[in-house]
Amino acid sequence: xxxxxxxxxxxxxxxxxxxxxxxxxxxxxxxxxxxxxxxxxxxxxxxxxxxxxxxxxxxxxxxxxxxxxxxxxxxxxxxxxxxxxxxxxxxxxxxxxxxxxxxxxxxxxxxxxxxxxxxxxxxxxxxxxxxxxxxxxxxxxxxxxxxxxxxxxxxxxxxxxxxxxxxxxxxxxxxxxxxxxxxxxxxxxxxxxxxxxxxxxxxxxxxxxxxxxxxxxxxxxxxxxxxxxxxxxxxxxxxxxxxxxxxxxxxxxxxxxxxxxxxxxxxxxxxxxxxxxxxxxxxxxxxxxxxxxxxxxxxxxxxxxxxxxxxxxxxxxxxxxxxxxxxxxxxxxxxxxxxxxxxxxxxxxxxxxxxxxxxxxxxxxxxxxx
Numbered sequence: 001x002x003x004x005x006x007x008x009x010x011x012x013x014x015x016x017x018x019x020x021x022x023x024x025x026x027x028x029x030x031x032x033x034x035x036x037x038x039x040x041x042x043x044x045x046x047x048x049x050x051x052x053x054x055x056x057x058x059x060x061x062x063x064x065x066x067x068x069x070x071x072x073x074x075x076x077x078x079x080x081x082x083x084x085x086x087x088x089x090x091x092x093x094x095x096x097x098x099x100x101x102x103x104x105x106x107x108x109x110x111x112x113x114x115x116x117x118x119x120x121x122x123x124x125x126x127x128x129x130x131x132x133x134x135x136x137x138x139x140x141x142x143x144x145x146x147x148x149x150x151x152x153x154x155x156x157x158x159x160x161x162x163x164x165x166x167x168x169x170x171x172x173x174x175x176x177x178x179x180x181x182x183x184x185x186x187x188x189x190x191x192x193x194x195x196x197x198x199x200x201x202x203x204x205x206x207x208x209x210x211x212x213x214x215x216x217x218x219x220x221x222x223x224x225x226x227x228x229x230x231x232x233x234x235x236x237x238x239x240x241x242x243x244x245x246x247x248x249x250x251x252x253x254x255x256x257x258x259x260x261x262x263x264x265x266x267x268x269x270x271x272x273x274x275x276x277x278x279x280x281x282x283x284x285x286x287x288x289x290x291x292x293x294x295x296x297x298x299x300x301x302x303x304x305x306x307x308x309x310x311x312x313x314x315x316x317x318x319x320x321x322x323x324x325x326x327x328x329x330x331x332x333x334x335x336x337x338x339x340x341x342x343x344x345x346x347x348x349x350x351x352x353x354x355x356x357x358x359x360x361x362x363x364x365x366x367x368x369x370x
């Protein structure tokens with residue numbers, strides 16, 4: 001595996017190597033975080049792309065598996081594929097450049113043209129493409145790439161780590177004076193522009209008016225960190241019924257989910273995001289927690305077919321607060337949604353099952369191109 005290491009200090013230009021659970025990992029230190037400007041982030045992408053290609057060629061292999069974002073991952077992958085004369089499988093984790101264009105992050109006609117050229121370069125140099133959702137696979141097909149060479153393998157649930165039968169949320173609740181046995185709504189993930197987590201601050205303010213005991217917790221960091229904090233401060237809910245933790249130790253995240261009454265997955269009101277496959281959604285499924293989202297698409301379809309929670313309005317209206325409070329106050333519905341969420345996790349998103357599907361694609365491509 002060739003990947004990058006995000007360090008806060010000035011990054012080194014040197015590679016380093018580890019073996020983690022049998023996986024040989026080559027790390028390149030690249031300074032990167034969600035608070036960086038688009039220009040600086042693109043610079044980080046290209047730095048990694050230029051150095052990763054040479055490293056991949058030196059290591060060698062029977063097949064190249066390249067996973068994006070960013071699309072620039074295709075540059076070292078295709079370079080290594082051609083030099084080593086091996087097949088490549090490209091995994092699409094976000095529809096780029098469709099999303100940054102829709103958000104206005106890429107406005108120049110020349111840059112849009114270049115980005116779309118890079119997209120086709122990535123797909124059409126691959127023997128097979130994997131999309132993380134049905135919408136992503138459809139997006140790949142819209143470029144003209146053969147449908148028979150596209151597979152959908154979504155994000156997965158870690159059923160053991162988030163097992164509701166073995167993970168206890170009570171110690172976390174007891175450690176937070178503001179929480180105790182009150183209802184808890186959580187958001188655990190990146191605070192990026194596209195996530196629109198200010199929605200939760202507005203929702204907390206409206207919820208306080210009808211159910212002041214409900215607590216909201218945001219765990220994460222990103223470019224919108226101050227925006228969310230300032231919005232909560234402006235609304236008078238920061239550290240009242242709305243709390244923010246920049247980070248929690250990775251091994252404590254399952255405890256937070258276990259302590260939650262409802263987990264959330266949020267996006268700004270942008271239809272292009274409906275194909276997304278957010279990790280926090282799958283963690284909530286694995287934890288057997290009712291989920292609240294504010295967008296449509298393939299994940300919303302699961303809500304409709306399997307009753308795993310509530311789809312809130314795209315804007316944080318009084319109706320949204322009422323819908324959330326109604327869910328929280330209905331003990332039977334909470335239990336039912338939680339059981340359904342865990343069942344969906346086991347049925348459709350088991351990590352072992354989806355890993356087998358991915359391996360099957362890799363083996364098929366390798367066998368066909370011997």
